[in-house]
Amino acid sequence: MNQKHVTNEMNTKPSNLSRRGFIIGASSAGAGLSIGVLAACKPNDSSSGKLAQKTIDYSNFPPNPEVNAWVHIHHDNTVTVRIARSEMGQGTSTGLAQLVAEELGCDWDSVKIEFPTPGENLARERVWRDFSTGGSQGLRGSQQYVREGGAAARMMLVEAAANEWGVPIEECMVSNGIISHKKSQQETTFGAVADAASKLAPPLDVTLKKQEDWTIIGQAKKRLDTAEKLTGALKYASDIVMPGMKLASIKACPILGGTLKSYDESIPMGMAGVQKVLKIGEAVVVVADTWWQAHSALEATPIEWDGGEYAQYSTNDIEALLDEGLGAKKTFTGNKGGDVAKALATADTTLESIYNFGAQNHAPMEPMNATALWTEDKCEVWCPTQNGESALAAASTAAGLPIEQCEVYKTLLGGGFGRRGMPDYVVQVVSIAKAMPGVPIKLQWSREEDMIQGFFHPVTKAKLKGGLDKDGKLTALDFKISGQSILAALMPQALIQGMDVATFQGLLPSGLDPRVEDQTLKYTFPNFHIHHAMRNPPVRPGFWRGVNLNQNAVYLECFLDEMAHKAGRDPLDFRLEMLKDNPKMAAVLKTAADKAGWGSNDGKFRGLANIYGFGSYVAACAEVSVSDDGKLTMHKITAATDCGHAANPQQIEAQVEGSFVYGLSAMLYGEITYKDGQPEQTNFHNFDSMRIADMPEVETIIMPSGGFWGGVGEPTIAVAAPAVLNAIFTATGKRVRHLPIKDQNLRA
Amino acid sequence: MKTLNVNGDIVEFDGDEDTPLLWALREQLGLTGTKYGCGIAQCGACTIHVDGEAVRSCVYPVSAIEGEEITTIEGLSKDGSHPVQQAWAELDVPQCGYCQTGMIMAVSALLKENPKATDSDIDEAITNICRCGTFARVRKGIHLAKTKL
Numbered sequence: 001m002n003q004k005h006v007t008n009e010m011n012t013k014p015s016n017l018s019r020r021g022f023i024i025g026a027s028s029a030g031a032g033l034s035i036g037v038l039a040a041c042k043p044n045d046s047s048s049g050k051l052a053q054k055t056i057d058y059s060n061f062p063p064n065p066e067v068n069a070w071v072h073i074h075h076d077n078t079v080t081v082r083i084a085r086s087e088m089g090q091g092t093s094t095g096l097a098q099l100v101a102e103e104l105g106c107d108w109d110s111v112k113i114e115f116p117t118p119g120e121n122l123a124r125e126r127v128w129r130d131f132s133t134g135g136s137q138g139l140r141g142s143q144q145y146v147r148e149g150g151a152a153a154r155m156m157l158v159e160a161a162a163n164e165w166g167v168p169i170e171e172c173m174v175s176n177g178i179i180s181h182k183k184s185q186q187e188t189t190f191g192a193v194a195d196a197a198s199k200l201a202p203p204l205d206v207t208l209k210k211q212e213d214w215t216i217i218g219q220a221k222k223r224l225d226t227a228e229k230l231t232g233a234l235k236y237a238s239d240i241v242m243p244g245m246k247l248a249s250i251k252a253c254p255i256l257g258g259t260l261k262s263y264d265e266s267i268p269m270g271m272a273g274v275q276k277v278l279k280i281g282e283a284v285v286v287v288a289d290t291w292w293q294a295h296s297a298l299e300a301t302p303i304e305w306d307g308g309e310y311a312q313y314s315t316n317d318i319e320a321l322l323d324e325g326l327g328a329k330k331t332f333t334g335n336k337g338g339d340v341a342k343a344l345a346t347a348d349t350t351l352e353s354i355y356n357f358g359a360q361n362h363a364p365m366e367p368m369n370a371t372a373l374w375t376e377d378k379c380e381v382w383c384p385t386q387n388g389e390s391a392l393a394a395a396s397t398a399a400g401l402p403i404e405q406c407e408v409y410k411t412l413l414g415g416g417f418g419r420r421g422m423p424d425y426v427v428q429v430v431s432i433a434k435a436m437p438g439v440p441i442k443l444q445w446s447r448e449e450d451m452i453q454g455f456f457h458p459v460t461k462a463k464l465k466g467g468l469d470k471d472g473k474l475t476a477l478d479f480k481i482s483g484q485s486i487l488a489a490l491m492p493q494a495l496i497q498g499m500d501v502a503t504f505q506g507l508l509p510s511g512l513d514p515r516v517e518d519q520t521l522k523y524t525f526p527n528f529h530i531h532h533a534m535r536n537p538p539v540r541p542g543f544w545r546g547v548n549l550n551q552n553a554v555y556l557e558c559f560l561d562e563m564a565h566k567a568g569r570d571p572l573d574f575r576l577e578m579l580k581d582n583p584k585m586a587a588v589l590k591t592a593a594d595k596a597g598w599g600s601n602d603g604k605f606r607g608l609a610n611i612y613g614f615g616s617y618v619a620a621c622a623e624v625s626v627s628d629d630g631k632l633t634m635h636k637i638t639a640a641t642d643c644g645h646a647a648n649p650q651q652i653e654a655q656v657e658g659s660f661v662y663g664l665s666a667m668l669y670g671e672i673t674y675k676d677g678q679p680e681q682t683n684f685h686n687f688d689s690m691r692i693a694d695m696p697e698v699e700t701i702i703m704p705s706g707g708f709w710g711g712v713g714e715p716t717i718a719v720a721a722p723a724v725l726n727a728i729f730t731a732t733g734k735r736v737r738h739l740p741i742k743d744q745n746l747r748a
Numbered sequence: 749m750k751t752l753n754v755n756g757d758i759v760e761f762d763g764d765e766d767t768p769l770l771w772a773l774r775e776q777l778g779l780t781g782t783k784y785g786c787g788i789a790q791c792g793a794c795t796i797h798v799d800g801e802a803v804r805s806c807v808y809p810v811s812a813i814e815g816e817e818i819t820t821i822e823g824l825s826k827d828g829s830h831p832v833q834q835a836w837a838e839l840d841v842p843q844c845g846y847c848q849t850g851m852i853m854a855v856s857a858l859l860k861e862n863p864k865a866t867d868s869d870i871d872e873a874i875t876n877i878c879r880c881g882t883f884a885r886v887r888k889g890i891h892l893a894k895t896k897l
Contacts, residue, residue: 089844089880229845230833232781232821239780292771365785365846414846415879447786661881684790693871695883
């Protein structure tokens with residue numbers, strides 16, 4: 001069979017190489033530069049003696065057609081798995097490939113990945129479904145259909161082989177990309193039957209493997225994209241070079257709601273390499289032969305801004321707005337039970353505290369950038385986006401061209417954390433490219449631009465009032481959040497009668513709506529009211545890794561810790577008592593505490609936190625010490641996570657560790673403050689981020705209880721800060737309620 | 749015209765000599781493995797070696813070079829076989845990877861100077877920012893790389 005297959009194809013003309021399969025095809029500008037990922041671990045020369053003898057040069061063969069949208073198998077048995085979601089470091093592409101490969105039954109070492117374009121998705125009636133990458137949805141949001149895609153491809157490959165051999169499908173076996181029929185002692189490879197399989201009708205009924213039969217899902221597979229990250233070979237969007245390309249630097253009005261009043265282009269136009277100075281919206285752009293020339297010229301350009309309404313706006317104004325909200329009578333109720341007013345009035349002991357969580361910049365290491373080429377009938381964009389489809393829509397609008405005449409090529413992202421879901425930089429680059437038809441334009445933001453033009457973590461405060469009975473049990477909790485709604489600013493259509501349900505992430509009642517079941521409260525409180533006074537300062541909010549779970553976990557877990565101490569009770573027991581109805585939540589909390597040596601007296605001070613978020617149960621126990629002069633040392637954080645199914649344990653470990661760095665950087669240093677209507681922080685010197693010296697040891701305990709798919713990239717970020725803050729209290733007796741802690745003396 | 753010795757190649761740079769080495773490397777010499785992260789020597793994504801020492805190339809003007817040997821990530825090894833790169837591969841250190849070339853250059857310079865670097869040496873010498881938060885594996889990677897020197 002193989003021989004026949006080979007003979008048939010030898011007379012056909014040589015193939016074109018896959019558009020997507022190459023890193024920076026150095027094509028002519030007009031032909032369109034394709035970005036993709038080549039990530040095969042090693043070529044698959046089959047281990048089967050019989051098959052391995054066939055050493056065939058496939059270079060002149062036409063490529064096999066795809067088996068289906070998810071699976072493309074090549075003559076040499078390498079398997080290209082299509083990944084719709086963006087890869088920004090979180091490892092989702094490797095995880096998704098594992099899901100597909102599991103059901104496909106291929107040799108894992110033969111797997112590589114590529115990213116279909118949003119334009120192809122549109123042209124194929126969204127066969128790859130959602131491209132947006134956020135909310136820790138990569139695996140959990142697509143696991144069903146990508147596994148079905150892998151299984152369907154396997155069924156088609158087997159059917160093709162069975163047809164070839166004239167044997168019943170049921171008698172064929174699949175292992176590591178080899179299909180065999182025992183009775184007739186025949187075997188073949190996926191690559192040999194891929195062409196025939198592609199011509200078969202896809203199966204109507206697909207049965208997925210049972211968990212106990214998984215051999216790829218659940219394994220600590222290495223990432224598929226590491227090698228090129230170690231040598232500088234990987235081309236991020238900011239590394240793109242195209243023939244005739246010009247480079248752009250941009251400075252948008254830094255003042256909230258401000259406008260561009262005037263600029264003097266004579267100065268930059270006289271500088272080396274400068275091609276063009278233009279206004280895009282409320283921004284000045286300089287285009288030059290190199291970015292350094294463009295940026296130097298932009299820095300030299302005299303620009304006048306019109307500050308407008310918020311020209312004097314400052315962090316004090318935000319504070320005043322939020323403080324007013326803390327006292328508001330009218331609020332949106334996110335969750336309630338019992339009669340909290342009565343319970344507070346009759347409590348044996350009460351306590352009230354106010355916490356805050358400030359605005360944070362995402363600050364991914366690769367500042368925003370994109371490359372575009374505009375002509376009268378086509379617009380192409382190369383960009384590191386978390387949402388290829390919204391980038392495509394934005395490009396089409398900015399280009400003034402129908403969406404079918406536009407295309408977006410995704411690169412790997414140099415960090416995302418939610419920032420790259422916004423297409424503002426795509427609109428900008430297309431607008432510039434449209435002003436210079438036929439010239440590829442790469443827009444690179446400076447770090448300062450990236451810092452100032454952020455979509456910041458929402459700014460909120462919370463006032464919590466608690467009541468205890470004489471036995472030290474929590475009888476009342478009034479939890480009022482005052483502050484910013486992300487949805488009100490970015491997706492007002494998602495508000496429900498004005499309420500932003502997402503504000504209550506981690507705090508919502510169960511059974512409200514299946515779409516927010518992954519954001520529900522797992523404590524059982526007798527009398528409680530969790531409500532939100534929406535107060536929206538004119539600052540742009542955004543989805544920042546962990547989103548609203550970050551502040552909600554700090555507010556709730558620190559305050560419950562306060563209540564436990566007020567009651568003179570062990571904070572672990574105090575919590576577990578209220579988690580009796582949720583054994584999974586209790587299990588991760590207890591495990592984290594036990595493994596961290598909760599209760600031991602070894603000179604280190606411990607603090608706990610737990611929360612349910614993005615569909616996963618997570619808990620942390622931090623061990624810290626605070627020196628006599630107030631210096632914090634975070635020794636270790638033990639983290640337990642139950643994400644249901646754990647697709648790749650070593651990547652989960654990496655995500656837990658990384659999420660802690662992101663969350664703790666915010667707790668320690670992160671804060672965007674405003675003065676004269678603009679952010680005071682402009683770069684990493686005043687928006688600092690954790691370094692290795694700050695890094696605690698992290699022990700990650702993965703407790704996959706099965707039966708569900710929980711998120712991984714975000715949930716654990718939320719428990720890092722409250723666990724450390726609670727440990728600081730244990731160490732010092734001082735409760736830190738104001739974040740970040742950078743300028744506070746922890747002993748004073 | 750400035751003559752530069754980059755990864756063992758003698759190259760001519762005919763741009764403005766005030767240009768930071770980072771941009772000369774990336775834009776004139778096409779060596780894009782060295783990354784722009786902050787432009788103010790805070791983050792270390794642009795770390796290269798100048799005569800074997802780690803330097804943040806975003807604030808190092810071309811004019812300051814006087815015949816020193818410049819090594820970028822592309823020149824650290826031909827094939828990713830430097831002990832630090834090997835250790836990084838073994839432990840799957842990178843996440844997004846954008847800062848990792850600078851991280852690897854900083855670590856390789858440290859281990860060249862101090863092949864027995866302790867945790868406190870690491871804390872002192874490695875101040876690169878990684879927003880993905882790979883520090884736990886970076887530390888493990890450094891200790892693993894020490895065994896491969």
